Amino acid sequence: MRFANVSGRACLVLDGRAVDIAEASSGALSSDPMMTADLANHPGLQALAAAMDPADWPELRQADLGPPVPRPGKIIAMALNYRGHAEEAGLAIPSEPHVMAKFPTCICGPYDDVPIGALDMVDYEVELVVAIGRRCKGVAGKEAWQYISGLTCGNDVSDRNEQFRPPVRQFSLAKSYDAFGPIGPTMITPDEVADPNDLALSCRVDGELRQQARTSDFIFDVHYLMAWLSRYVTLEVGDLIFTGTPGGVGDSMDPPTYLRDGQVMEVQVEGIGTMRNRIVAGSGAGTGAGEG
Known part of the structure; x- marks a missing residue:
């Protein structure tokens, strides 16, 4: 899977398009980009990604991208x-x-x-x-x-x-x-x-x-x-x-x-x-x- 920080929110990326993880999961998964470290192997996210069609997602814009891990501990x-x-x-x-x-x-x-x-x-x-x-x-x-x-x-x-x-x-x-x-x-x-x-x-x-x-x-x-x-x-x-x-x-x-x-x-x-x-x-x- 591929993740991005889009305007401060955690997104799943595929084929140049991105979907807000929190919105797509109806709030079940976090919008915080720091949580992608926890989400990477989350079975709920994997199931969600498999059920979605990236063609329906908005295009990923470079101007909206922040650091994928914005607040590292060390x-x-x-x-x-x-x-x-x-x-x-x-x-x-x-x-x-x-x-x-x-x-x-x-x-x-x-x-x-x-x-x-x-x-x-x-x-x-x-x-x-x-x-x-x-x-x-x-x-x-x-x-x-x-x-x-x-x-x-x-x-x-x-x-x-x-x-x-x-x-x-x-x-x-x-x-x-x-x-x-x-x-x-x-x-x-x-x-x-x-x-x-x-x-x-x-x-x-x-x-x-x-x-x-x-x-x-x-x-x-x-x-x-x-x-x-x-x-x-x-x-x-x-x-x-x-x-x-x-x-x-x-x-x-x-x-x-x-x-x-x-x-x-x-x-x-x-x-x-x-x-x-x-x-x-x-x-x-x-x-x-x-x-x-």
Whole structure:
């Protein structure tokens, strides 16, 4: 199944059309997009979807789409989880996952503007994002998919100045400014794709291809990440895992190339869809150290 946040309401999507889940179920199912994590395997929703004709549903409009998981509890992000990204950074392939956090207020929609204020070292990172659908702790890798409600597309927008400046590298802070976490445009259940560990993903800036890879280039696949993370923390319904970005980030170009006012990031994950977010300079972003 495929879900979307349409004007703040949970909708089921099929063939470019969307139906309001609460309205279609006469109020039996919730309208809150956060509830799609619980609803993904709900037998009532599956029966409802099977009985409906998508031709009767209204067309899905991009302008109405918000983040499919608008209020995540935790956002866990992975660094250096693609071989190509580790190699371009001149770093050894890690022997275990490198974990950081993004704060939940960074989340924005798939077509929202991303304000950067006066920042001049902002970068893009296309990522596959996993949404947790069941509370879990100490899950075995082979059981991981039982706890995943959906997959979506993410862009781990990052302020490289804040991320790398001395005396302390602020990875989490640099990735958590408002709107530095676009996700969407829809969320799919894992059974919608043949193998979530082998999906194409890409990022373009103003139409220029910057990143292109497959999730088969993961150093640690989704099963492993779920098992490893749940050894340390309890994963709860609505948590998100940004699974890492492939090579091709602007910071590793020669010379380094960062995002500028008016540029459009186009981020795509196979089977999920494409996000388009415009960079907007001026007010409204985290100011970074020594500014503001």
